[in-house]
Amino acid sequence: MKRIIPLVSFLLMIIFQGFGQSSDSLMIKKISDEIFMNGTAYSNLKYLCKKVGPRLSGSAGAALAVEQTARMLREAGADTVMLQPCMVPHWVRGDKEIGKATLVDGKKIDLNIVALGNAVGTPANGITAEIVEVKNFQELEKLGTENVKGKIVFYNYRMDPRYINTFQAYGEAGVYRGAGPSRAAALGAIGVIVRTLSPVLDDHPHTGATRYEEGKPKIPAVAISTNGAVELSILISDKKVKSVYIKTNCQMLEDAPSFNVVGEIRGSEFPDEVITVGGHLDSWDLAEGAHDDGTGCVQSIEIIRALKALGIKPKRTIRAVMFINEENGLRGGTKYAEIAKQESKKFIMGLESDAGGFTPRGFGYSANEKQSATIEKWQSLFVPYGASEFKRGGGGADIGPLRNLGTALIGLNPDSQRYMDLHHAKTDVFEAVSERELNLGATVMAAMVYLVAQYGL
Ligand SMILES: [Zn+2]
Known part of the structure; x- marks a missing residue:
């Protein structure tokens, strides 16, 4: 009997773990279906590229992007949409x-x-x-x-x-x-x-x-x-x-006022544990900033939309963040971490998509041993989506400053072959983004966010 009890509990553990994994995989499939059937990331990206256009920090385009992504987050169903004021460098190219x-x-x-x-x-x-x-x-x-x-x-x-x-x-x-x-x-x-x-x-x-x-x-x-x-x-x-x-x-003008845009779903059980997921809102002046980083922004908004549309109530708080000024100052990411430090909340994970809207291959993460082991336990759930290359090391520029708070940092790693061809050039336009690849990226990001929201890190 003494020997049987541990054996039984071990078997039960295996069964429950298996059950957990399969219910998670069903939920991820549901999220995936929702994004591929009803996703708005692609139309939001079109708006950001064609109606807003280039959005270098301090420009009129950046101001419009703040306003419009706040609208997109409200339309996505975020419980609250907040603007975090942040002064940014204001560089202009001139003629x-x-x-x-x-x-x-x-x-x-x-x-x-x-x-x-x-x-x-x-x-x-x-x-x-x-x-x-x-x-x-x-x-x-x-x-x-x-x-x-x-x-x-x-x-x-x-x-x-x-x-x-x-x-x-x-x-x-x-x-x-x-x-x-x-x-x-x-x-x-x-x-x-x-x-x-x-x-x-x-x-x-x-x-x-x-x-x-x-x-x-x-x-x-x-x-x-x-x-x-x-x-x-x-x-x-x-x-x-x-x-x-x-x-x-070109010349550097006085710093200009701007904002990070934050859309939140409040956690149902642990609202003080915060998951940050984002991309950067600013882009270079020469480009529409489609892959860099319109895609990261609209993918993050899509996570909020899909979870809300499915009626999923995440246990932990999820914040989709459009960081300002990644390109020429990192003031937005710095400000976000500064405010986070003052909040009496635990910033458990930051996920960034800033490597283009191409086919996702997996994730890279900078985290402590326990956090890394938890992330790695979920790897098999990403196999059906082709995004199961999990690598230690990685993150993102904007979420980087959160590392001082003990936050696990995760970067989405898409296929890198075509990104550098158009990075920071006028060829980085909406037409260079595939709707399916964009949605697949949003799907695997949503899956990661969902898992952390349910189980913590
Ligand atoms: Zn970028």
Whole structure:
């Protein structure tokens, strides 16, 4: 008997666990059906891209996006919709940039450039200087001040195509956009041209934030299209370029008022345990910001809508958050965590979708051992949706500041093959998003949110 009791309770545990899993899988299927049958993520995305359009922090587009996503959250059935005030940097591009290379034979070649976000503009008559090409920082340092002073530095670093996950290549190449201008300025350069961070050869320069280092001169910085970079590099190695002219009209204005938009379903049993799910509302000025990150926003809104439509009462509180200013300041994510710290609630999990609206493959998570083990227990539930690649490590920029509160951070990991082709470029438009892929992403996000809401973390 002594031996039988543990055996029986062990068997019962297996049965109950199995039952739990199958009732969860049925519920997830129900949520999936609801999203694929009646989902509004795609029409909301269309509105955000076509009616609102670009929404860089501080712009009229961003203000309209705040208003309209608050409406979408109310229409989705959120119990409460809140705006969290937040001051944001207000950078403006101004008139279209001009770039020209003057060749030794007197001919002029147009350079296909855009200013990098947060960059200073050139003087009114632009800058003209000799150009020096480097493939990386080592080459720059080797040239030293004597070969860089007074010149324009051209970082021609190609994104490494050998990485299967394009985010890895992006992370590696991104240092030239971020730190390149200050590193060149430290050696006396007067301007910087960075090869666009894209794995494909085309004519669309991608913008993105640069970061000036404190104490270094702030010099103008632009991105050149990948085709433009290849062409310029050949001209330079053939010693055909006499000088380069760059004129940009961008400037950083005073900080502007803006908001995070938050839609909440109050938890039925543990309302003080909060699940945050979101994307970022701002986008670069050149694009409709469809994949970056309209999709993350509308997927998060869709979770609220689907749960409400099905009459599901989550045990824990769910907040869908449209974070402002991910692109050039992260003020929204920082503000959200700041407010969370003051609330007498437990922020148990943050889930972010900011890697595009492509077919979801799984999740990456930064969590403690117990939280990670719980998440991993659910992995098999995601197999039918093709999103069962669970990896330790990951999260999202906007939810990142919550980590200090012990919050488990989870990032949705979609297929990464096409994202970098259009990231921060004018090609990031509504038409580049597939309705089914978008809905599948929303489905697996909703499933993760549902599981955490029911079982905690
Ligand atoms: Zn983004």
